[in-house]
Amino acid sequence: MPVLHNRVSNEELKQRLMEEDFHRTTISFYQYFPIQNPQEFRDFLYKHLNSLQVFGRIYVAKEGVNAQISVPDANLEAFRSFLYSIEPLNKLRLNIAVDDDGKSFWVLKIKVRDKIVADGIEDPSFSMERKGRYVNAEQMNELLNDPATVVIDMRNHYEYEVGHFENAIEIPSDTFRDQLPMAVDMMKGNEEKNIIMYCTGGIRCEKASAYMLHKGFNHVFHLEGGIINYAKQAKEAGIQPKFIGKNFVFDDRLGERITEDVIAKCHQCGQPCDTHTNCKNSGCHLLFIQCESCAAAYEGCCSTACKDTLHLPLERQKQIRQGVDMGRNVFNKSKSRLRPRLDEDRQP
Template identity: 65%
Template sequence: MALHNRVSRKELKERILQDNTPRTTISFYCYFKITDPVQFRNHLYRNFSDMGVLGRIYVAEEGINAQISVPTGKFDTFKEFLYRLDTALINLRLNIAVDDDGKSFYVLDIKVRNKIVADGIEDAGFDMANRGKYADAKTFNKLSNDPETIIIDMRNHYEFEVGHFENAIEIPSDTFREQLPMAVEMMQEHKDRNIIMYCTGGIRCEKASAYMLHKGFTNVFHLEGGIINYVNKVKEEGLENKFHGKNFVFDQRLGERITDEIISKCHQCGKPADTHVNCVNDACHLLFIQCGDCANEFEECCSIDCKEFIHLSAEQQKELRSGVDLGRNVFNKSKSRLGNLTTRNSTD
């Protein structure tokens, strides 16, 4: 069988939208040694394809990072296969999506990377084996009630904007690799205090906790399973929920509703809103927050310019898109990072 997808993504998306097969969205990761990442990747692709698994998976010598959608009827088969892959994966925690419509992914992408999360760490002495202590939901709540505890959000600014834990500190950066040294610098005066780090599913904050210990910090914790596992445990155990708003996720949903609170604003008009969208202009695809009124007014575009662009002929659009590199096209209102992304919206 082919070890990559050969059907257009547009067609695959339509198939999933029309398919009523119940699916379960899952995320998981594990830091463990993979001797031959390419062989491991190909083995995964063959078996996951046979099971109908969709999603995005990164494989590297340091482990695996996955966000996937599994046919609910194949969930047990999937777990048994995963647990047999390596002793490190036996009974691995699987984070089940909090708010799931079964349409989170429409293609299977498995890629071999240098690392399962880009961190920018080049220090040969850094060791993931020396990581912070796990904090489960109950421990997190107990520690967070202590005013001497510092809670650090290790996600990007656009994730923090729509939802975060009470009293959490944002590391104002666009990427994880930038956040690591910034977190160390920001916390220099608090090396002996309890520090809890968290992220979406646990992979970033686990590595961040190891990095902080590497840099001389002593009492470092990381939230077990991240926000997703925390919310599920809070429901199961009847605990107080200290997360407010929406949990941003990197799939078609772009967010899981955790509480009814809307703590962010539309990037175009300033009304309360927390729905992330991508500008429908194929030459833009800016990720930004848009309310329903602005979606109608701007025809799901981020600006008047993009609204006008989508009404050009296909030939004109193609010509204007030629050579455009979108890169990380994410809206950011921070004055310290003003750029052409923020000038797209006349009301900003």
Template identity: 55%
Template sequence: MENLHNKISNKELKERLMAETEPRTTISFYKYFNIPDAQAFRDELYQKFVDLGVFGRVYIATEGINAQISVPTSNVEALKETIYAADPALDGIRLNYAIDDDGKSFWVLRMKVRDKVVADGIDDPTFDPSDVGAYLKAAEVNEMMGREDTIFVDMRNHYEYEVGHFKDALEVPSTTFREQLPMAVDMLQDSKDKNIVMYCTGGIRCEKASAYMKHEGFENVYHVEGGIIEYARKAEEEGLPLEFIGKNFVFDERMGERITDDVLSHCHQCGKVNDDHKNCHNPACHRLFIQCPECDEKFEGCCSEQCQTEMHLPKEELNKLIQERMKDKDFFTKKRA
């Protein structure tokens, strides 16, 4: 089988995307199921996705698949058929359609085989990821909201929670899912008699988190079906009040889907009300932060005066700085304040 990897530069791929005239639809989906030969599954699916013009990010492991992709809108039905036919476990799988979608979320298809589709740090052989909490549909989520016997738990990272969350939801302050799982157990030890409702962006993290909470002895565990994306879509379709406020952070070029007009966060530089995430324009930093338009102009898209200065260094000096910082495995991660 040929053409199993992209060989075109990012610059050319972005230019091709911007030149497209047909609209694209952004879709995410996941499924925990056994894949005996993850590499073979990946290679076969990759070629089919290429033929359909799919862009995006897909992770495959022996435990399942996690995908955030876009496809020409005319190929949506063909994509559904391809996914449903890829494995019996995927037949009829729920697909989450983006809410605030300009079709420019991805410009290349990257499909990788990993040890796990979501890095969880769990090495307990008795843990069963299929023993999940009960699903809650949008109307059921609203019914449980505000009850004294119920706690909503946000299983996303701190920068996601910052711009939007369910009202009064508990934040588990961490930048990685593997850190959050034991942290959530510790934070909720005195609440084992309550209903624990877990949620995340599209459902994949909170589904596994609900199984982990049950594994740790919590009995009344729930999770929002399809995550924030599906909740917001169904609430709108059914005319329900939105209990998620603000923006839903997404891991593509959009960096966020507007759910309500509420702006919960502030520019990290001047403190003005704002919830626009971006990456620092200094390639020797690339920090994720929130920046208002005024500071964007003042700092040229950089997160600090230092980065603004570094960005204009001679190319050789800038590349040397990047190489030096790459020696610190945590420098180019979202862990930095």
């Protein structure tokens, strides 16, 4: 059976999205459940979601499904009906974006992965059947009021930098697989304390909570639905959020504002700013924080060198980046070995 996917160029798909005269709702969801044939399930999803004009990014693995999508408002009920017709996904919680213009995705991509969250766990006795207790927004705030509570942020540095819960501990690693053993080491001696783990939508902290229990910690909680669901519940209930700043999201928006606090700084001038962007030089594409003044001065680039490259003929730009694999190019102040030089000496 041929693999089902979209064959239209990204440029044309983006243009079509901009021309849509209807609103879309951005939704995220995940579920850990056994899938015997991920490729078959992937094609089943693609066929039905594509017919509903769903855009987004979905990962399917033997351990479950992880999705960030946008759905035309007119198709929301049909989408829910289809999703809930799949028994393990029946009545699944859907995280609705809180700061959303519906322009988060422009194509549907569904990929088969080894795991929906790459965790590096090779212990055959580890199981997702025993995991930490869910907490909602109100319960999260109550636990945070207890000075004996330990709250752990299971996201990446660039996510933590623009927003996090009060007194949250950052696990200083760039990959989830490294964070898990580091969290265990950092929490040694706290086996009997209340430990709350959180992440963007819940998928990472749910697995992290199971891992901490597996490693002998006895009072582990995780924030149900992550920051996205917390912000929604807090707003609906009129609860003062204890999350400060902006929640980084993995779509074109690059962030949802939770509070008006700006806790990060522009990586170029140091002024208060929490706006992420990608360097406009395609040979760099660095993810970094840039204020409006620097965006104008550097034309959306991370350095003068990249700005100069942007003005070269396209063929010359292609020659410069030919054979260069930028990999996961993210500005990270916590790891000097990964820190790109945001200055005029940075060579294209």
